[in-house]
Amino acid sequence: MSYDIVIRGGTVVTAGDTFCADVGIRGETIAAIGVDLDGDRVLDATGRLVLPGGIDSHCHVEQLEGDGSVHEESFASAARSAFAGGTTTLIPFAPQFKGQPIGAHAAEYAARAARSPIDYALHQIITDPTEAVLRGELPGIIAGGVRSLKMFLTYDPFHVTDAEYLKVLAVAKRLGATVCVHCENYEAIRWRSAALLRAGRPEPASHALSRPKVVEREATHRAIALAELVDQPIHIFHVSCAEVAEEIARAQARGVKVTGETCPQYLVLTAVEMARAGREGAKFMCSPSPREAGDAEGLWAAIRAGTLDIISSDHCGYSYEGPNGKAINGETADFTRIPNGVPGLAARMAITFSEGVAKGRITANAFVALTATTPAKRFGLYGRKGSIAPGFDADLVIWDAGRAVTLTNALMQHAIDYTPYEGLEVTGWPLMTLARGRVVMEDGRVTVPEGQGRFVAAELSPDARPRGLVPGGFDAALVD
Ligand code: URP
Ligand code: ZN
Ligand code: ZN
Numbered sequence: 001m002s003y004d005i006v007i008r009g010g011t012v013v014t015a016g017d018t019f020c021a022d023v024g025i026r027g028e029t030i031a032a033i034g035v036d037l038d039g040d041r042v043l044d045a046t047g048r049l050v051l052p053g054g055i056d057s058h059c060h061v062e063q064l065e066g067d068g069s070v071h072e073e074s075f076a077s078a079a080r081s082a083f084a085g086g087t088t089t090l091i092p093f094a095p096q097f098k099g100q101p102i103g104a105h106a107a108e109y110a111a112r113a114a115r116s117p118i119d120y121a122l123h124q125i126i127t128d129p130t131e132a133v134l135r136g137e138l139p140g141i142i143a144g145g146v147r148s149l150k151m152f153l154t155y156d157p158f159h160v161t162d163a164e165y166l167k168v169l170a171v172a173k174r175l176g177a178t179v180c181v182h183c184e185n186y187e188a189i190r191w192r193s194a195a196l197l198r199a200g201r202p203e204p205a206s207h208a209l210s211r212p213k214v215v216e217r218e219a220t221h222r223a224i225a226l227a228e229l230v231d232q233p234i235h236i237f238h239v240s241c242a243e244v245a246e247e248i249a250r251a252q253a254r255g256v257k258v259t260g261e262t263c264p265q266y267l268v269l270t271a272v273e274m275a276r277a278g279r280e281g282a283k284f285m286c287s288p289s290p291r292e293a294g295d296a297e298g299l300w301a302a303i304r305a306g307t308l309d310i311i312s313s314d315h316c317g318y319s320y321e322g323p324n325g326k327a328i329n330g331e332t333a334d335f336t337r338i339p340n341g342v343p344g345l346a347a348r349m350a351i352t353f354s355e356g357v358a359k360g361r362i363t364a365n366a367f368v369a370l371t372a373t374t375p376a377k378r379f380g381l382y383g384r385k386g387s388i389a390p391g392f393d394a395d396l397v398i399w400d401a402g403r404a405v406t407l408t409n410a411l412m413q414h415a416i417d418y419t420p421y422e423g424l425e426v427t428g429w430p431l432m433t434l435a436r437g438r439v440v441m442e443d444g445r446v447t448v449p450e451g452q453g454r455f456v457a458a459e460l461s462p463d464a465r466p467r468g469l470v471p472g473g474f475d476a477a478l479v480d
Contacts, residue, residue, distance in 0.1 A: 003031055003039040005437065010045025010398060013364045014052065014387050015373035023050060025394040028436035032390060043432065043439075045398045051368055052387050053088025053395030053433065054349045057375035058123075058180075058237055058261065058312035060341065061092035062112045064105055066157030072324055073317025077415035078345060079118035079448045083441040084413040085346030086430035088395035089385050089456065090120045091375070093150060098128040098157065102137045116453035118435065119393070121381055123148045123180060126168055127158045134171045145457025147380050147464070148178040150237070153219045154186040154287075155340075162226060169230040170477035178379065178464040179227070180235045183219035183244070184211055184288060193336050202334030204281030208271035208289040210335070213243050216288045220247045224258050230477050231466045233257035235378060238314050240266045240288035242298025249307040257467060259378065261310035262303070264351040265342055267296045269420060279338075282326040284420050286314065287340040300361045303370065310378060311370045313348040316341020319417040342420045346412040349397075350405065354426035357401070364401075380458030394437040403429040413446060 003024035012021050012033065024032035024039060061078045063071045073081070082090060094109045096102045102124065113120060124146050126133070138149075149172060151165055152158040160168070165181075172179045193210040196202075201209075220236055224247060227234040239245055239260045248260045269290040274281035284290060302308045318339045319325035329337040344351075349371055356362040362370075376386025384393050405411070407421045433441035436454075440447050470476075 003037060005041045005043060006037045006039030007043045007045050007050055007396065007398065008037070010048050010050035012050045012388055013368050015365055015369035018365060023388060023396065025434070025437045028394055030388060030390055030392050030394050033388065043398065048431065049364065049399040049401055050388065051086070051397045051399050052372040053397055053435065054086050054371045055089040055091070055375040055381065055386055056082065056087050056313050056315065056345060056348060057091045057310060057379050059090050059092050059315035059345060060317065061090060063093055064095045064109070066097055067328070069324060069328055071317040072319055073315065073343070073415050075112060075116035075118070075453070076448055076450060078315070079116060079453065080446045081345040081412055081414035082118055083433045083435065083446045083448065084411070084444065086349040086397040086399065086433055087345060088119065088433060088435045089381065090118055091123055091379055092120060093123045093125050094146065096125050096127050096133070100128070102133060102141065113455065115450050117448040117450055118453040119456055120453055121379060121456045121458050122146045123150050125150045125158070127152070127160065129160065129164050129168045134167060138171055139175055142175045142177050145455070147176065147458040147460060148180055150180045150182065152182040153223060154182065154184040154189055159186045162222070165223070166226055166230065169227055169232040173230060173232040173466055173477045176460040176464065178235055178461055179232060180237050181223045182237055183216055183223050185215045185219045188215045188218070197334060197336070204279060204285055204335050204338065205271070205275040207274055207285045207335045211287065211289055213241050213291065216240060216244050217247060220244050224248070224251045224256060227258065228256045229471065231468070231470045231475070232477070233464050233466065236260040238263050238266070238288060239299070239308055241291045241295045242302055245299065245302035245307045249302065249305065252307060255467065257463065259463060260308045261312050262299050262308050263312055263314045264344055264348055265290055265314070265420065266299055267355050268351055268424060273420070279331060282338045283320055283418055284342065285335070285338055285340055286316070286342045300356070304362065309370065309374045311348065311352045312375070313344035314341065315343050315345045317343060317414070317416055321417050325416070343412065343414055343416040344421070345414060347407060347419060347421045350407070350426045350429055351421065351424070353428035358427035378461055378463050380461045381456055384456065394434055396434045397430050398432040399428065400431050401428050403427070405429045411444070
């Protein structure tokens, strides 16, 4: 029996196992895992790891913002960068703006996404949960395979009140959806930001001072407590430090269904970078803020304990130069008017492998779980995405575990004019990426055929199923 492609002689790594085998691909799918497989095309993986393609379950791509700007990273350039870094599925965000239905931008975002060269699922941002949105729009959106909602507890055009958050939790519980939360305290940040500006401190470094750990910790605690009240599972995005992970761990120990992710920026960057001269610090500005040296070790401990079980990039396509990115409000804009977020699609897998596996903090299996398998399970894509097994999409990476690489912006292959990881030394790098059986990256040369990416409709993740435990046995979410 012959296959279209055989990846021969590599060490296959899944979240659970490591073994030497060939992988046989027929069409777009993994057809066999065995020994001495024959193929029309044979890819030699001797001495290399064979991994499931990465799933970046939190990234911002060609996303419309409240000020009318669009993230500079298009689906085409995001695909190029993702493939370059060994990622084969993205989960970006469809927008909603206050005072508007979701439908106001749904067709436009769907049209952008339809040109995607990379497979994608979607999260739906909810900023204005009116009755019309909750009853009229969300049931169709969720039934259509967008089964995760993001809510922001801060940010001026986006933040929801506790009352609005509760309403969305209740609807998510009734309809079956994962709720993802950006946890920072809105009023606390506004209060400290205003004081910093009054004190004459408009520079990028003030970003970190405006939102210290306790601001994130309080909102995380509140997000979890309200989710516990509703008995709706939640996933906490971009956890920046151990103190926040501790809130999650305490709730998990009580049996509350809360999960969390962190991102490479919290593993290798610190707030010190934002104090660079001039506005250069804006390159490192993201929310929550990168913390202090030493905080990364606490995050790795939380990862090893399973408290945090996904590493996403939270990629944001804002260039440093030019009028559409970090300087959209002018080169002298104060820290409250500089767009938040850093690019990281191509760097995510390499930094996680290098800091995690190469430095002995986690196993290669844990790396696969963090970057592919758990994101697939959490967001309802497992069965097609996130592992190496017959019947799964042939999304695969041939990985050189020993390759030493110095990260540069050119290696990122994104549309953005900088990487916050410039000069970072990593060990471990993708040599080849296959997306649904097509070789899309070979030795850094990327092919991105427009429209080849498919929308992957998410199923209800077991992680999003409520426990069936509500205070006093009274389920307010079920009262219409
Ligand atoms: O700074 C960040 N993280 N920007 C992107 C939007 C978000 O909060 O995820
Ligand atoms: Zn966020
Ligand atoms: Zn984000």
